[in-house]
Amino acid sequence: MIKIAVIGYGVVGSGTVEVFYKNLDSIEKKIGDKIDIKYILDLRDFTGTPYDEKFIKTFDPIINDDEISIVAEVIGGIEPAYRYVKSLLEAGKSVVTSNKELVAEKGAELLRIARDKKVNFFFEASVGGGIPIIRPLHHCLSANEINEIAGILNGTTNFILTKMINEGMAFNDALALAQKLGYAERDPSADIEGYDACRKICILASLAFGKHIYPKDVHIEGISSITAEDVQYCDDFGGRIKLIGWASKRDDKAIVMVCPAFISDFSQLASVNDVFNAILVRGDATGDVMFYGKGAGKLPTASAVVADIIMAAKMSDSSKSLYWEDSEQAFVLDRKLLDSKFYLRLICKNKVEALKQAEELWGSLKLLHREGEADNEVAFVTESINEYKFEQDCALILKSAEIKGKIRVLDY
Amino acid sequence: MIKIAVIGYGVVGSGTVEVFYKNLDSIEKKIGDKIDIKYILDLRDFTGTPYDEKFIKTFDPIINDDEISIVAEVIGGIEPAYRYVKSLLEAGKSVVTSNKELVAEKGAELLRIARDKKVNFFFEASVGGGIPIIRPLHHCLSANEINEIAGILNGTTNFILTKMINEGMAFNDALALAQKLGYAERDPSADIEGYDACRKICILASLAFGKHIYPKDVHIEGISSITAEDVQYCDDFGGRIKLIGWASKRDDKAIVMVCPAFISDFSQLASVNDVFNAILVRGDATGDVMFYGKGAGKLPTASAVVADIIMAAKMSDSSKSLYWEDSEQAFVLDRKLLDSKFYLRLICKNKVEALKQAEELWGSLKLLHREGEADNEVAFVTESINEYKFEQDCALILKSAEIKGKIRVLDY
Numbered sequence: 001m002i003k004i005a006v007i008g009y010g011v012v013g014s015g016t017v018e019v020f021y022k023n024l025d026s027i028e029k030k031i032g033d034k035i036d037i038k039y040i041l042d043l044r045d046f047t048g049t050p051y052d053e054k055f056i057k058t059f060d061p062i063i064n065d066d067e068i069s070i071v072a073e074v075i076g077g078i079e080p081a082y083r084y085v086k087s088l089l090e091a092g093k094s095v096v097t098s099n100k101e102l103v104a105e106k107g108a109e110l111l112r113i114a115r116d117k118k119v120n121f122f123f124e125a126s127v128g129g130g131i132p133i134i135r136p137l138h139h140c141l142s143a144n145e146i147n148e149i150a151g152i153l154n155g156t157t158n159f160i161l162t163k164m165i166n167e168g169m170a171f172n173d174a175l176a177l178a179q180k181l182g183y184a185e186r187d188p189s190a191d192i193e194g195y196d197a198c199r200k201i202c203i204l205a206s207l208a209f210g211k212h213i214y215p216k217d218v219h220i221e222g223i224s225s226i227t228a229e230d231v232q233y234c235d236d237f238g239g240r241i242k243l244i245g246w247a248s249k250r251d252d253k254a255i256v257m258v259c260p261a262f263i264s265d266f267s268q269l270a271s272v273n274d275v276f277n278a279i280l281v282r283g284d285a286t287g288d289v290m291f292y293g294k295g296a297g298k299l300p301t302a303s304a305v306v307a308d309i310i311m312a313a314k315m316s317d318s319s320k321s322l323y324w325e326d327s328e329q330a331f332v333l334d335r336k337l338l339d340s341k342f343y344l345r346l347i348c349k350n351k352v353e354a355l356k357q358a359e360e361l362w363g364s365l366k367l368l369h370r371e372g373e374a375d376n377e378v379a380f381v382t383e384s385i386n387e388y389k390f391e392q393d394c395a396l397i398l399k400s401a402e403i404k405g406k407i408r409v410l411d412y
Numbered sequence: 413m414i415k416i417a418v419i420g421y422g423v424v425g426s427g428t429v430e431v432f433y434k435n436l437d438s439i440e441k442k443i444g445d446k447i448d449i450k451y452i453l454d455l456r457d458f459t460g461t462p463y464d465e466k467f468i469k470t471f472d473p474i475i476n477d478d479e480i481s482i483v484a485e486v487i488g489g490i491e492p493a494y495r496y497v498k499s500l501l502e503a504g505k506s507v508v509t510s511n512k513e514l515v516a517e518k519g520a521e522l523l524r525i526a527r528d529k530k531v532n533f534f535f536e537a538s539v540g541g542g543i544p545i546i547r548p549l550h551h552c553l554s555a556n557e558i559n560e561i562a563g564i565l566n567g568t569t570n571f572i573l574t575k576m577i578n579e580g581m582a583f584n585d586a587l588a589l590a591q592k593l594g595y596a597e598r599d600p601s602a603d604i605e606g607y608d609a610c611r612k613i614c615i616l617a618s619l620a621f622g623k624h625i626y627p628k629d630v631h632i633e634g635i636s637s638i639t640a641e642d643v644q645y646c647d648d649f650g651g652r653i654k655l656i657g658w659a660s661k662r663d664d665k666a667i668v669m670v671c672p673a674f675i676s677d678f679s680q681l682a683s684v685n686d687v688f689n690a691i692l693v694r695g696d697a698t699g700d701v702m703f704y705g706k707g708a709g710k711l712p713t714a715s716a717v718v719a720d721i722i723m724a725a726k727m728s729d730s731s732k733s734l735y736w737e738d739s740e741q742a743f744v745l746d747r748k749l750l751d752s753k754f755y756l757r758l759i760c761k762n763k764v765e766a767l768k769q770a771e772e773l774w775g776s777l778k779l780l781h782r783e784g785e786a787d788n789e790v791a792f793v794t795e796s797i798n799e800y801k802f803e804q805d806c807a808l809i810l811k812s813a814e815i816k817g818k819i820r821v822l823d824y
Contacts, residue, residue, distance in 0.1 A: 019697050023555060129698075132548035132553060135547070142439070142719050143432075143439065143718030268683060283715065285434075286705065287711075287712055289544065290702075290703070291702075293700060299697040303697035304555070306555030
């Protein structure tokens with residue numbers, strides 16, 4: 001009989017307990033052993049659940065109970081999750097978590113402790129909710145060198161952008177709707193400013209490239225400055241605006257960023273709508289592979305936590321943990337080393353002058369149009385250009401025009 | 413040092429050797445041990461390769477060499493693959509294979525031998541080429557009851573249908589193009605009649621439902637009768653015609669079939685074009701999850717074989733093989749128990765009469781139109797109707813009209 005504990009009885013925690021007991025028969029068949037939840041840790045009072053007698057309010061019974069071999073940490077945030085998880089691993093217990101912030105900030109350290117202690121530290125639920133991505137990346141693509149990852153990693157922003165694109169809503173209206181429907185929090189900044197997507201691309205890139213990539217090293221642009229006009233021009237371009245978490249290997253280094261981007265309608269990523277997530281992985285042998293599904297939600301995320309519990313239970317006799325190394329300072333390169341295509345929307349003092357200057361700076365331009373375009377308005381996509389030079393160029397163009405929209409164009 | 417053998421040096425076999433040596437450093441790092449290919453078995457002569465000294469022409473050295481712990485079988489077909497694989501597993505060697513025919517016909521028996529002998533039998537490459545699907549299905553979705561799988565599992569037919577849809581090509585022209593480009597064989601029947609897709613949905617359904625589903629129990633319809641007119645009507649319907657491998661759990665039983673179907677443009681499956689494959693998995697907790705990528709090709713398939721080799725090498729101290737049971741006769745139900753919506757295209761003796769009769773038989777019809785529609789032509793989608801009754805009804809309608817097109821409408 002395997003005894004486990006669940007730390008946190010919020011949305012994911014209560015879902016984990018629900019999925020666990022709902023499928024207990026088939027779970028035990030898969031493990032080949034009996035398994036039960038012995039403790040559920042939450043500071044709040046819960047009564048009237050079928051699990052009332054399992055609730056505890058302090059961490060000590062869990063860490064001190066030799067019967068407990070696996071713990072699911074589903075409270076989120078760095079503290080007290082970090083303290084709990086670290087001491088659990090050090091005590092020789094396996095841990096599974098849905099906590100993307102914890103893994104993105106402390107993954108290398110926790111993975112090292114897990115390896116030293118020969119226990120498992122799994123976090124399938126930390127990226128993409130119920131979409132299997134961590135384990136496929138690690139195992140099934142292990143015969144590939146992964147060169148690039150591009151993901152729609154945040155359902156809230158994808159919902160907002162979908163409403164702006166399909167229904168012509170303004171950003172603020174779409175955000176308000178997302179909040180009304182419970183897709184966005186009252187303070188939506190972690191989503192719309194790209195921090196949530198950043199944590200997820202950090203986890204994926206760390207796993208793919210084998211070295212920890214910290215959120216602080218990642219260039220982040222959110223979607224709050226995207227306008228209805230940008231959406232219209234992207235439509236004329238033949239694409240859709242998506243918030244992309246992006247990571248690319250450059251020899252021994254990596255470039256990682258989160259930014260809105262024009263994505264061609266021919267790309268599989270373009271048709272990922274509403275709160276759905278998708279992660280495209282580019283391997284040297286396998287080519288482009290994409291994983292798609294609900295990136296959040298109680299039961300999808302819980303099912304990923306429970307799958308990790310099953311895996312930890314099956315692996316109790318062997319430590320086959322995921323692993324990546326901590327990284328030196330300069331593993332992540334400045335994204336200004338990139339060459340990118342850009343969409344620009346300008347309001348010109350003199351349209352002819354501005355276009356002439358733009359062509360001198362950025363070569364052949366692909367001009368875009370929209371219904372209701374102003375007389376002094378011009379929009380285009382540049383050729384591929386070094387980002388550092390492009391920023392300098394943008395300062396030059398300000399003499400003849402105001403920049404109203406600036407979005408990368410990514411090729412997938 | 414782990415020693416392995418590769419049986420077959422055709423497209424997948426030579427790709428396996430290529431991917432293996434190209435990424436050997438990172439493979440050994442992932443395994444935590446040295447690994448090398450000791451034998452490559454092929455009846456043909458190969459000279460001038462970097463592996464000339466590894467080639468052998470008989471099976472005996474492999475089965476008799478105690479150093480060999482893992483063998484990749486990549487010849488395809490039932491014989492001699494079945495004989496080889498069976499004796500390798502019985503000799504206590506792990507086997508990985510890309511051979512979908514072998515797994516679909518003999519999977520239950522081979523998995524039982526692998527379990528008895530505590531070795532691994534892996535076959536990630538047998539479905540979806542380089543798309544990770546077997547392991548994610550088994551592991552990451554293990555906390556879900558899988559209720560349904562719908563997949564675009566054959567790149568050749570998807571290429572042909574894409575050409576018919578996007579470029580208005582006739583079926584025969586699209587097939588000829590596929591043959592010219594090397595996507596279709598000279599005898600294309602395994603692809604266009606749905607047998608290849610059938611083997612793959614059998615493997616996926618066996619894994620998802622835990623019991624072997626044999627190809628002979630699966631209802632199969634191919635795409636050779638799809639016309640340009642059907643494609644036009646599907647466009648008016650707001651969808652695309654795809655060849656779908658489909659499996660659904662019904663209590664303790666399953667319904668499995670392969671058939672062309674109208675798929676709504678809102679579905680992620682609709683945007684899967686050309687030779688790409690995609691597999692949609694519907695779990696009770698995770699909802700719809702989709703896996704997308706190149707379903708065939710030398711390097712994608714080879715990368716899946718090599719990933720299985722890595723997994724088998726890592727798992728050498730434990731048998732965590734995939735598993736499903738053999739099944740009794742009646743595990744697969746007659747698909748005529750299904751309720752389905754159908755698209756029908758009729759050439760009528762009397763259009764008013766035929767429509768009146770169709771409405772009496774199938775309730776409210778969604779009428780469809782196309783450019784150049786003939787005066788005596790009518791096309792529509794029925795309400796959901798029992799398939800057994802529908803076939804009887806179709807015999808009745810023949811009095812007033814000839815059936816020129818009949819395709820299921822699937823909801824995703």
